[in-house]
Amino acid sequence: MRVTLLGTGDTTGTPTVGCDCDTCEAARERGLERTRFSVHVENERTGESLLVDFSPDFRYQFLRDGVSLPDAAVVTHVHFDHLDGLGNVFRLVDALTVYAAGETDPKTGQSVAETVAEDYHYLEALEVHATTPLDPVRTCGFDVTLVPVDHPPLVCYGLAIEDPETGAKLSLSGDTSYGIPDQSRAVLADPDLLVADAIVPAHFCEYHPAGGRHEGPDGIPRTFGTKHMTREGALALAEDLNADRTRLVHAAHYYPVEEAFEEPLAVDGEEYVL
Template structure:
């Protein structure tokens, strides 16, 4: 299994358009980027590939990184930075299966799958496939399981991707607070590579109107506000699920410049063989 991180940033990415903060300036000086979130998973046994989330930066990501167009896709939730790149399917794909959860969101009255089917009904080249959380399905020769996480006010999902022949395993936290249900943690556990949402360091919680939550024994917040993990929370979750290797993704340009390019924060283009 070959995993390529196409987009490792949050909703505005780094550098952020129109921003002249130290972190954005340093990213430009280094020639590095954290575009909006997307992960390419290639089954090296079959040559098929799965795209997790359709970044608005889809076109540039596929022009920049040496990966094939996906044979199937998966959408974790309906925030624009994870789904709006699906419009790139127009005149690019002959037929693309897009997997998404079938669980109805009480906030919207629709499932993620239903929202995609309605929003992109003009794309006759995609087929939305409804998937039930915790029920493993096979796509691109890989076993995939969606699990609910905690990203209020909308439903959102993490996932595990396993190669049934080699046993290689990739897990993604999805956009989430530290409050991931225990049943979901069990599915995410013991992965070779864990991609964890870590939007900012815990020190920045003092600047959020809601502060932080899910504090550890020393009082360090593991959740920034209500929707995303802090760096510290993401690393604690990685330890909770016994990840062999962890990369922090969905990071914001609010990281102080002296911390923004330190390990284990990921950058676009990183590639892993599992």
């Protein structure tokens, strides 16, 4: 299993357009990027690849990192920074199976699968498969399981990707607060690599109108506002899940420059073989 982190940033990415903060300037000077979220997972045994989420930066990411076009994909939720790149597959692939949860979102009245199928009805190559959260599906030689996480007001999912032949396991938290249900945690547990949402350091909770939530024993918030983990929350989740290795993603340019590129914060283009 070869994992490439195509996009490791939040909604605006780093550098952010029109921003001259120290972190964005440092990213430009160092030639580092955090584009909008996407992960490419190649099965070297079968020669197939799976894409997790369709970043608006799809075209640029694939050209930059030279990864293969996906044979199948997963959509975790319908926020634009995870979905709006799907239109980029027009005329690029003859057929593409997209897996997305089939449970109805009370907020939208549709499931993620229904929203994807409706919004991208013009893509003849697209075949959307509605999946049941917590039930694995086999695709690209992997067992892929979507798990409910906590990203109000919309439903959102993390996922576990396992190679049944080698036992390699990748877990992705998805966009979420620290309040991930126990059933989901059980599926995500014991990964070789955890890719976890960590939008800002915990001390930034004082600037959010909703503050922070899910304080640890040390009183430090593990959730920023209501729907993303702090860096400290993501690291606590990694410990909870017994992750062998952890990369923090969905990072905002609000990280102070002296912290923005420290381990284990990821940047685009990182590659891991599990």
